[in-house]
Amino acid sequence: MxxxxxxxxxxxxxxxxxxxxxxxxxxxxxxxxxxxxxxxxxxxxxxxxxxxxxxxxxxxxxxxxxxxxxxxxxxxxxxxxxxxxxxxxxxxxxxxxxxxxxxxxxxxxxxxxxxxxxxxxxxxxxxxxxxxxxxxxxxxxxxxxxxxxxxxxxxxxxxxxxxxxxxxxxxxxxxxxxxxxxxxxxxxxxxxxxxxxxxxxxxxxxxPLAALAACLSPTDPSLFYALRRLESRDIPLPSEAYGYQTPQGLAAILSDVAEKYL
Structure with a gap:
């Protein structure tokens, strides 16, 4: 519709x-x-x-x-x-x-x-x-x-x-x-x-993280939670994950990392 x-x-x-x-x-x-x-x-x-x-x-x-x-x-x-x-x-x-x-x-x-x-x-x-x-x-x-x-x-x-x-x-x-x-x-x-x-x-x-990010503000805790979960498992994260400009940007980074290591 x-x-x-x-x-x-x-x-x-x-x-x-x-x-x-x-x-x-x-x-x-x-x-x-x-x-x-x-x-x-x-x-x-x-x-x-x-x-x-x-x-x-x-x-x-x-x-x-x-x-x-x-x-x-x-x-x-x-x-x-x-x-x-x-x-x-x-x-x-x-x-x-x-x-x-x-x-x-x-x-x-x-x-x-x-x-x-x-x-x-x-x-x-x-x-x-x-x-x-x-x-x-x-x-x-x-x-x-x-x-x-x-x-x-x-x-x-x-x-x-x-x-x-x-x-x-x-x-x-x-x-x-x-x-x-x-x-x-x-x-x-x-x-x-x-x-x-x-x-x-x-x-x-x-x-998908990328879809979830579409409804988040840049400071929404959901993405930070996903970031911390990956950190707690000693999964290497690119430096770009800590300097993202949009929630979609961070979601794309985390999605790539998750696909590679999980």
Whole structure:
């Protein structure tokens, strides 16, 4: 599928270019890419909020069964209690015990149900938002940067919550991020976007360093971690590895070294 927008002078500009990928029921997929890579556009396509200008999404559940959780969802909380907030997302009337079970599923005590969601920690608010998403009983959940703006404690809390979600009834989970580290242990598949192109689509453990680097900033810890791992195994590294200018440059160097020695 492809998506184009029209600029102020009427010139069409591509946002997504010939994306061709498949996901299976029950899969957890990490959608990675830098800002402007097309992640949010793809999320809106999956949620039925955008239309592709070329191609189509096949076998997508009806919009009623797709849930897109936007960034910083706590800013949109409108109910007096956690219980009422979660209940407001259910497609039909939901009883309190079911809500308590949802809260416990995302790592929250049912004792928080009577509290205002606005007075919880930001990490707990994200957990409430995930419980709201689960309450929709959607078969496709798309979480847009669920760890955005969180400190280390909050990120760890949300990461643990997501890693423990079970694929109920074949539910597909898409998690958007530009930090690969946030998705380690949470997803099994990576889709990596760069300037609207799908660079990689496959198992986490097979992700090429060069593709991974496309969604990293020059100071992202993931590449430094790979560098230190090679050093710890006494593998000789060229001097260029310590003076790289771009993450892609370092990734290419490390990829060559790994292919030669590992």
């Amino acid at each position: 492809s998506v184009k927008i029209h600029t102020a002078d009427g010139t069409p500009r591509p946002i997504l270019n010939h994306i061709n990928a498949t996901c299976q029921q029950g899969e957890r997929i990490g959608l990675l890419g830098r800002n402007g890579s097309g992640k949010s556009t793809l999320a809106r396509l999956l949620a039925g909020l955008e239309r592709a200008t070329g191609g189509k999404i096949q076998k997508l559940p009806s919009r009623a069964r797709v849930m897109l959780l936007l960034q910083r969802p706590e800013e949109h909380f409108s109910r007096a209690t956690v219980l009422a907030e979660v209940a407001s997302y259910a497609p039909k009337r939901i009883d309190s015990p079911t809500i308590y079970a949802l809260l416990e599923k995302v790592g929250l005590s049912s004792k928080l149900a009577a509290r205002s969601p606005r007075f919880l920690s930001t990490g707990q608010q994200r957990q409430v938002a995930i419980a709201c998403a689960l309450a929709t009983q959607s078969s496709l959940l798309v979480l847009d940067e669920p760890m955005a703006g969180l400190d280390m404690v909050g990120r760890s809390l949300v990461r643990e919550t997501l890693s423990q979600l079970d694929p109920e009834r074949g539910r597909i989970l898409f998690i958007i991020s530009h930090h690969p580290d946030d998705l380690m242990g949470v997803v099994e598949q990576f889709w990596i976007l760069d300037q609207g192109n799908l660079l990689y689509n496959g198992p986490l453990q097979n992700t």
